[in-house]
Amino acid sequence: MFTQVKYYQPYNSPHDPCPPIRVKSYQTPPQLYIGFQPQNLQQFSPKQALYCGTLWPAFYSPYPNPDGSDDK
Amino acid sequence: MNQPLPPSYYELLEEIQAVDFVLVELTLYLDTHPEDYEAIGQFNQFAQQSKKLKKQYEQQYGPLRQYGESYSGYPWNWNSAPWPWQV
Amino acid sequence: MWYYEKKLQYPVRVSSCNPQLAKYLIEQYGGADGELSAALRYLNQRYTIPDKVVGLLTDIGTEEFAHLEMIATMVYKLTKDATPEQMKAAGLGAHYANHEHALYYENAAGSAWTATYIAAKGDPIADLYEDIAAEEKARATYQWIINLSDDPDLNDGLKYLREREIIHSQRFREAVEILKEERDRKIFF
Numbered sequence: 479m480f481t482q483v484k485y486y487q488p489y490n491s492p493h494d495p496c497p498p499i500r501v502k503s504y505q506t507p508p509q510l511y512i513g514f515q516p517q518n519l520q521q522f523s524p525k526q527a528l529y530c531g532t533l534w535p536a537f538y539s540p541y542p543n544p545d546g547s548d549d550k
Numbered sequence: 551m552n553q554p555l556p557p558s559y560y561e562l563l564e565e566i567q568a569v570d571f572v573l574v575e576l577t578l579y580l581d582t583h584p585e586d587y588e589a590i591g592q593f594n595q596f597a598q599q600s601k602k603l604k605k606q607y608e609q610q611y612g613p614l615r616q617y618g619e620s621y622s623g624y625p626w627n628w629n630s631a632p633w634p635w636q637v
Numbered sequence: 638m639w640y641y642e643k644k645l646q647y648p649v650r651v652s653s654c655n656p657q658l659a660k661y662l663i664e665q666y667g668g669a670d671g672e673l674s675a676a677l678r679y680l681n682q683r684y685t686i687p688d689k690v691v692g693l694l695t696d697i698g699t700e701e702f703a704h705l706e707m708i709a710t711m712v713y714k715l716t717k718d719a720t721p722e723q724m725k726a727a728g729l730g731a732h733y734a735n736h737e738h739a740l741y742y743e744n745a746a747g748s749a750w751t752a753t754y755i756a757a758k759g760d761p762i763a764d765l766y767e768d769i770a771a772e773e774k775a776r777a778t779y780q781w782i783i784n785l786s787d788d789p790d791l792n793d794g795l796k797y798l799r800e801r802e803i804i805h806s807q808r809f810r811e812a813v814e815i816l817k818e819e820r821d822r823k824i825f826f
Contacts, residue, residue, distance in 0.1 A: 505780065509807035514814055515579065517586050524568035524596075528647065529793070531800025533575040539803050541783060541796055564648060571646065574700060578804065581693040582811040614643050634645045635710035 480511045482539055507539040555637065562607055563637075569600045639699070646703040647797050650790035651714045656727035658791065659715040660745055661782050665798070666708045667742030667750040670774035676701035678755040678771060682764045690761070690812045694768075697805050704798055711791060712740055765813050772806035 483503050490498035519534045527533045576593045583589065604614055612627040613620035622628060665671040679698035683691045716724070716738050724733040731747060742750035756767050779799035783792050 505776075507776070507803050509803055509810060512807065514811055515583065515807065517583070518588070524572050525564070527575065528564075528568040528571045529797070531797040532804055533572055533579075537800075537804060537807065539800060541780060541799060543783070543789065543792060560648070563644060566644065567646065567648060574646070574696075575804070577696050578693065578700075578808050581696055582808055582815060616641055616643075619640055628643075634643060634706065635649075635713045637645075 480506065480508075482507055505539070505541075508537045512536065555632070559611065560637075562603070562610075566600065566603045566607060569596055569603060572596050573600060645707055645710060646700070647707060647794060649707050649710045649714070649794045651711055651788060652790040653788045654715075654718075655788060656715050656719045656723055656729060658782075658786050658788065659712045660728045660732075661785050662708055662711050662715070663740075663743060664745040664782065665775070665778060666705065666712065666740065668744035668778070669754040670771060670778050671744070672701045672705040672708060672775075673742055673750060674754045675771055675775060676705060677752075678757070679768060681755065682757050682768070685757070685759050686761050686764060687816060689815055690765075693808055693812055697808065700801070700805075704801065707794060707798065709740055711794065761816055762813065765809050765816070768809045769806055769813075772802045772809060776802035776806070 482505060484506050485501055485503050487500060488498075488502055490500070515534075519536050521527070521533050522530055522535060530538050532538055573593065573596050576589055576596070580586065580589055580593065604620075608614055608620055612630060613622060616628060620628075667673060676698050679694045679701065683694035683698065686694060716729070719727070719729075719738070721730075721733060724730055732741070732743075735741075744750075756764075758764055758767070776799050779795050779802065783795050783799070786792055786795070
């Protein structure tokens with residue numbers, strides 16, 4: 479299993495003028511890990527697929543809303 | 551022809567969008583997995599369902615496709631409002 | 638031959654009247670990593686790529702036009718009722734001076750679309766890696782626009798488009814595997 483978000487801590491200097499961002503993140507979505515799609519993966523229902531943007535839960539990559547809330 | 555469309559319009563459209571979306575996903579999948587027998591079966595099944603839903607839609611709301619892929623009513627109704635970005 | 642279907646691929650909804658978002662959304666309409674670039678890039682590359690991959694480029698290229706239409710719908714809904722004052726306040730004064738409410742193939746900074754945004758090297762591996770990179774860049778751009786937007790309905794549409802980029806990236810990666818022609822070889826560990 480893989481995680482879809484990775485975190486790192488950028489270097490902050492005591493001479494930086496602005497309040498530093500201490501933890502940054504980047505996305506590592508499923509296409510990095512799955513390889514050639516295997517047959518017979520589980521599927522969403524058609525309406526669920528439409529709203530998730532893909533037919534297969536294995537490829538679903540949630541992205542948080544700016545206020546931090548998640549959905550679906 | 552600027553009356554707002556009823557909720558049933560949006561419901562039927564959503565049904566069609568969902569079935570057509572599965573067809574798009576299966577198309578891209580089959581482009582790289584040409585020998586997946588079950589997926590082709592699913593594709594053809596959903597294609598049949600799509601045609602059925604669109605026939606229903608077109609009877610009430612006019613043609614979805616141009617150049618003869620859909621039939622026309624009288625008078626010519628291909629170019630009547632609303633267009634998809636107005637809906 | 639192309640046909641048009643008179644429906645959106647996905648039900649786009651915009652719930653807050655915030656024309657400023659249109660200024661950011663236009664990046665995916667006429668920007669370097671936007672849907673127009675994607676559509677033209679793939680549809681152009683397909684003439685000189687091995688046959689087994691032409692279908693994929695045709696189908697993804699066509700889907701990108703559907704996405705272009707979705708972005709246009711979002712921008713249209715956000716700007717169609719805006720007064721000149723609202724356009725100015727949204728940072729779209731210069732756009733309005735030239736185009737009024739018309740859309741245009743430009744990016745968020747106002748630069749016009751150019752064919753220099755796309756490449757076609759004629760080398761299938763180079764072309765497919767450009768396509769994978771394009772999809773990742775488009776995915777990232779949707780992330781940044783979602784970060785700028787507080788409209789949950791608009792964001793649903795943007796998240797849909799971001800997920801599509803993930804699937805497209807996956808298919809282009811598979812296309813590379815197909816061209817490597819190692820699919821039938823058994824790999825022993």
